[in-house]
Amino acid sequence: MPATLMNERDLEFMLYELFDSEGLTSRERYQDHDRQTFNEVINTAKTIAEKHFLPIRQKLDTEQPTFDGKKVHILPELKTAIAAVIESGIGSATADYDLGGMQLPPIIASAAGAFLSVAGGVGMGYNMLTTANANLLQAHGSDELINTWVKPMREGRFMGTMAMTEPGSGSGLGDLITKAVKADDGTYRISGSKIYISGGDHDLSENIVHLVLARIQGAPKGVKGISLFVVPKFLLNDDGSIGADNEVALAGLFHKMGGRAQTSTALSFGEKNGSVGYLVGEEHCGLKYMFHMMNEARIMVGTGAAVIAVAGYQYSVDYAKNRPQGRLPSCKDPLSPMVNIIEHADVKRMLLAQKAYAEGAMALVLYGTQLSDDSHTAATEEQRQYAHTLLDFLTPIIKTWPSEYGPKANSLAIQVMGGHGYINEHPVEMFYRDNRLNPIHEGTTGIQSLDLMTRKVPMNKMQGFNATISEMLKTIDESKQYPGLLEFSTQLSQAVETLTTTTEAVLSAMATKNIDLALANSVKYLELFGNVIIAWLWLKQSMVATKALAEQPHQSDVHFYQGKLQAAQYFYRFELPEIYLWSTLLINTDSTSYDMQSEWF
């Protein structure tokens, strides 16, 4: 029997009880679907995950891609597995029918993708990046670019990357120096070096479509002089067939701690005559377009982190239910049988913490995914705009909270299993390694925190901030009909108040104090906001559970909903109160880090 990949009951809860995914079928775009077709897609993903990915999961981790000096070799089984995904249509599940897609709601695609992610590590990363790349081009590229590059990506014949980071500038995109020179035919010649390009080279597809940030000769310095180009690995002949090599050379493979199924590459563009690049949109607007992809990628990163947290939780729960060891402190008889370790209170604590992190994170990323969908397909323009406002505001939190708490959850999965969690006979140590990348890529936690404080909070007269607060107040209000949830709603009210007071203090400091000092504890602000948001989502989950319990469900569902309430209680008692410590630091504009001098280290 294959391992339990995801908690399917919980996925059902998220899709159909917490969020109204079934209601989406009333939208024109999704009118051909119903709950049954949604579930069929999810089941297909599960089947492919169990058949094609799970058997090679460990191999993908231990047998890293190799480079023979000419070509990168990927495990052939991965090619087969990805082909099965593409064949099933899940590879471009959310795309338009006329681009070969299934027009599925993103939240359903995300649930289906979760199985593939858990079973295949980041093997699915090739596919996900391709989708994000194609989405960007579809939004900002010319018809010619779309016809030439998006179609074959949707069909799975080409794959895509995003090529931003350079050896000299890392997160500081404004300092990138990859050069673009306009040629007579209107295309550009690109030259420069990029690093950490996921899926930058491989033999999984006929061609690789790189989206490359570069600076056109004479462009302004800084972020305002960056343009975006399509730079394919191979040029195409007029008939669309694969043509000449485009001088995109693999300079080397990085050996990562985790996420090993996906190559991380150093690429060198245009060492001889320059790689041919096709401008996307207008000159000097590249960063804006890239942020289209980045925002999507940030939700993808949060989702990946949440899913790995769920996977580790699920695995360690299964283990704890079946591993006998020791006795309870109340039992002094060495002749009595051992208990399964799930009976030990501290093991329950570690599982509850994982549940609170993992299911809290899943609720957050699915909420973000639904907002993204709503911003395009909600009934009214007003609703679409409101969803966009919320999503735009919450993106740093959707990216960061799962990325920070996912690895914590995975560490607890290891701890539950003891020595068995530390060896590669079980996948939890891999989850722990894989998940550690998430607070780094697509904007580190530090960068997300500055984005939140300096852009997202003040933006549009605090529209996003205010919308978020009012959503939380609405939930608190609704929860008043459930007396059993008084503890949580009281705590959340107080937390929201603290968040508001802290935000005022922070904005005042930004306006009146040295800005470097005022921003010095930005990560604490992001952490505070994140914990309040997750507490809110746990109150929402508790409301659904309380309501369902009142309707006298089956015994197994009683257990399920009790578990929800207990995880919420864990979060409210053990985790939420940390915000008061962080709030104090922020309200005091604590200068400990700011005052520290580099010579003092």
Added chain:
Amino acid sequence: MPATLMNERDLEFMLYELFDSEGLTSRERYQDHDRQTFNEVINTAKTIAEKHFLPIRQKLDTEQPTFDGKKVHILPELKTAIAAVIESGIGSATADYDLGGMQLPPIIASAAGAFLSVAGGVGMGYNMLTTANANLLQAHGSDELINTWVKPMREGRFMGTMAMTEPGSGSGLGDLITKAVKADDGTYRISGSKIYISGGDHDLSENIVHLVLARIQGAPKGVKGISLFVVPKFLLNDDGSIGADNEVALAGLFHKMGGRAQTSTALSFGEKNGSVGYLVGEEHCGLKYMFHMMNEARIMVGTGAAVIAVAGYQYSVDYAKNRPQGRLPSCKDPLSPMVNIIEHADVKRMLLAQKAYAEGAMALVLYGTQLSDDSHTAATEEQRQYAHTLLDFLTPIIKTWPSEYGPKANSLAIQVMGGHGYINEHPVEMFYRDNRLNPIHEGTTGIQSLDLMTRKVPMNKMQGFNATISEMLKTIDESKQYPGLLEFSTQLSQAVETLTTTTEAVLSAMATKNIDLALANSVKYLELFGNVIIAWLWLKQSMVATKALAEQPHQSDVHFYQGKLQAAQYFYRFELPEIYLWSTLLINTDSTSYDMQSEWF
């Protein structure tokens, strides 16, 4: 130039300013030594570390030991490196002269060992386990056992292990089933399976001396029926030369996430006629003897965790000082030069946190090491007894705090370096993996917390607890002469009070409530106690720094002491206050984990 392995100025601070290691030379045992010989040993260790271990550090990680079905193959360079350690005498630095040792104080040996640990991963683990094994036998074995087994271990010809864990019983030693049958010649025949035996097989030494826990036929069930045996890989001939194979078979190697330089093995004892075992001490007293080694091993684990935290901190500080990227928020000019990332407040925060964790942990483990020494070599019996009381009490904290905060520090080292921290071009990702074992082996964090609450706190009418509190109150009192430390001493007073109140509440709950419930938050109690102890050690360090600053030291020392004060401030403001959250849960005997039912997961 080799990488900076340790912060040598800080090591000097710890040995000669925080702890009076030089004063140890007045003790008879150490009378041949002085500060110069201490430093020579440390420098020798550093030289061996840089020459023999550092060049193979990565190789030890990536090229794991292999098993060809007959023999385990270890990287030959490790053999050379370990031989250099043994040759230098550092391998048994603390042992008596007449057993081939150098009679060095353990605190000096620990400082020297730190360089070897950082440079060699756990390659030195073979050696350290051997020392712990030899120390146990020397304390509890007969003269014959000592002459036969301890001597060759001290000389580095044999190596040693501890073989406790079994597949069926893990941490629950009372359930182990390895069997011992007495033979006519007074020896025993041992049969059974052991797992996770570090250094259980290798080709580094002529013989391997396993210390094996087993149950003599007819012994009582549970922990009171366990005996300890020496079971060598090879029997010895009468002249001491290597004799017959003793039926200790390698059943397999485990593939660990980290600490890969040291084999982790599954061993099968006595499959045919039983392995010959020699009883250590008396029958059924094995666990008591093993705890001699375990207590030492627990301090070793804490030390290893602290040292890896220091190593990651040091590496990421060096990196941050030399990596230009981005500009401060106050700088809006994209033409201005990039700053080194150490200038970014959030990077300073991550480095300060690492410094607070790593140097706090180092102070703790060196304090524990000194207590261990004092318990044997302090001037009066009363002093020795007092040191023993403190050490015995603090052992769960000395083991756990560095093990929990070490990985946190290493995670921050990765984060400081971004993508560069996640790839194996730099060692911080290895530190992160290596350090993750420490909360598991030699008693998990959960087990340490039960040991603290149920044994160490109530033991001897709370003698250890009271001694620890009075040590902290003494420091608070002394600190009053430094007005600049008022913030810290006030905070620590309050923390000690909270610790005392919480302890009373916990003991009362243990006496009056369901014991399983009363112990359900034991890890929170251990965490609370740990943070108070580390805050205390930061106050001690702050006193030394404040006093030194008043004496107008060299500029570089001004920087060093300012750094100490700033790290203390970080700990007092960002970390210590967490105890109030944990205290609330403990005082309320929070039942969230206890109430959770296994079917609810």
